[in-house]
Amino acid sequence: MPLTREQKLDQLARGDAAFDVVVVGGGITGAGIAREAAGSGLSTLLVEQRDFSWGTSSRSSKMIHGGLRYLGSGHFRLTRDAVRERERLLAEAPGLIDPLRFIMPHYQKQFPGPKLFQLLLRLYDRLAGKPSRQRLSPADTLQWVPGLSTSHLTGASGFTDAVTDDARLVQRVLEEAEADGAICLNYMQAQAVLRNSETNAVTGVHLLDTSTDSQTLEMTVNTPLVINATGAWADQLKQTDSTDTRIRPLRGSHLVVPYSRLPVSCSVSLFHPEDRRPVFAFPWQGTTVLGTTDLDHTESLSREPAINREELDYLLQISSRLFPASAITERDVIATWAGVRPVVTQSPVVTQNKETRKPSKENREHVIWSDNGLISVSGGKLTTFRLIAREVLERGQ
Ligand SMILES: Cc1cc2nc3c(=O)[nH]c(=O)nc-3n(C[C@H](O)[C@H](O)[C@H](O)COP(=O)(O)OP(=O)(O)OC[C@H]3O[C@@H](n4cnc5c(N)ncnc54)[C@H](O)[C@@H]3O)c2cc1C
Structure with missing residues (x-):
């Protein structure tokens, strides 16, 4: 007892x-x-x-993942350890940690192209010891992600990570x-x-x-x-x-919209047009979530972190880029949540309390x-x- x-x-x-x-x-x-x-x-x-x-x-993006983007920045050990932990958790706690399909659409003349992305996925699969990589034609892509913008779409790359309730x-x-x-x-x-x-x-x-x-x-x-x-x-x-x-608190925020307004059955990624950061729309308990941002959190840590206006606009751009026909606006948002990343920095603070290094570079x-x-x-x-x-x-x- x-x-x-x-x-x-x-x-x-x-x-x-x-x-x-x-x-x-x-x-x-x-x-x-x-x-x-x-x-x-x-x-x-x-x-x-x-x-x-x-x-x-309780405020993360809830992904159990190897961190494909860390692989892109050369952190092989971090990615290898994380994908192995992902596999172990999937085997130990089905129902609490479940596989989630990720789709990265490729558009003409947009970075990263399918060749480079497939190369990264090949390495990702090898580190995990399990293949999940797929290359999709435009028609296959639309089967996975109906409603996706088709203008200049050349296809997509698919792979599998996992999702949990943190x-x-x-x-x-x-x-x-x-x-x-x-x-x-x-x-x-x-x-x-x-x-x-x-x-x-x-x-x-x-x-x-x-x-x-x-x-x-x-x-x-x-x-x-x-x-x-x-x-x-x-x-x-x-x-x-x-x-x-020292700790550099970096806030990441999410928007929640009804699934009926933005029906995605897998996580759909893109590099945000504003700053080229990887962002995504993913299905979560009967809703669709758009995330995330990455900026200095200067408010008191004793209060619940919350999204600001700038972040809201930034996240709405994800759906307008990927799903223009859905025409998601602020009025569709039914909830938001924000979390503070406990990032450890070595960069000194410069004048006017502005950090020297970009958050996404930490x-x-x-x-x-x-x-x-x-x-x-x-x-x-x-x-x-x-x-x-x-x-x-x-x-x-
Ligand atoms: C937006 C966002 C998205 C993320 N997405 C992912 C993801 O998809 N996948 C992933 O793997 N990771 C993700 N992360 C990272 C991950 O969420 C964090 O690394 C992890 O949750 C940190 O856990 P923690 O236990 O170290 O900190 P916390 O969860 O913050 O726990 C620290 C706890 O300490 C308590 N505390 C503080 N001071 C005291 C005290 N004096 N006495 C007692 N208790 C105290 C606090 O109340 C708090 O509950 C994300 C992070 C953010 C912000």
Whole structure:
């Protein structure tokens, strides 16, 4: 029987509560670490300040993918690891992670042409150890994507990645962690990491129960190892003044329109005419989603991230390019969501608070910092959560 919140709090409030490891952050990264830690026999506590997966892990584009675009920019290892994880997740959790067909239409004189794209897909398939690449004629393309703009259409490339429900995935991984003995508590904020004044080694973490405004419940738990898996919030708990790397929060937003207005049965990609970034329209639980943007998120991280006017216009251009006949406008939008990418940057800030490097040029790989019992991790992807967890725990040994 899983423990109730009260039973979990009773265990922590005893005053002598001690764990081998305390994981801070209940997104996919923290959940994955808690599962691997508990599975390897460590007594494990995970705390999340709000709902589990309240952060980026419920606001992603929900793809379990190798990241074809990372391959395009030469990140072979990242792509290889991610496609292998995709295959493993598809086999382990059908129904939670399902295959999704992707179609990249090719138009005359538009980059990337079919030859180059097919070459990339050949490599992608090879890294996955499984072929899914297809080359489609214009007629076949329209069978897959009725309503697609046919002006100068020369055909399409097809391949298969996977899609999930990100928040459910986090929940599933947390349940597996609890089945192995971890205690996972939401509405519990880590306020400070405690250290021995002489050795500077980590001794514990101070927690605040955020489930109620009227009563303040604070407690300290003992542990020699704290893992800061707070994603975009990682700098707040990191304790070190690292000037070489820091979190650059980058927002990505999505639009949701009724499936009846934009019926797509697979994910349809294009390079956005404005900035040549890869964007897509994909089917999601009876709707069609258009995504995403990539820009600096300068608002407070304590508020839910939200789309702005500029992003809305940018995303509407996806449908007007791909499906002009559908004539999708702002009035068709039934919902939006936005998430903040916990991207780790090395670029210094230039004058007037403007970043030097374009958001789309930032590396998406995760980074781990180790500081005498406090390990911080940020960046990375939903897809590679198990690999990130293992790497973090190895650093903690
Ligand atoms: C728009 C967008 C689209 C994306 N699409 C994809 C995709 O299709 N596929 C893919 O693989 N990846 C995708 N990603 C990347 C992926 O979503 C993230 O890398 C991943 O969700 C990050 O998870 P996390 O656990 O590190 O961070 P989060 O999910 O943000 O979790 C961190 C948690 O820490 C909590 N926290 C913060 N401070 C404290 C504290 N002091 N005490 C307790 N808790 C605290 C926060 O409330 C939060 O819930 C996308 C990201 C974005 C933004």
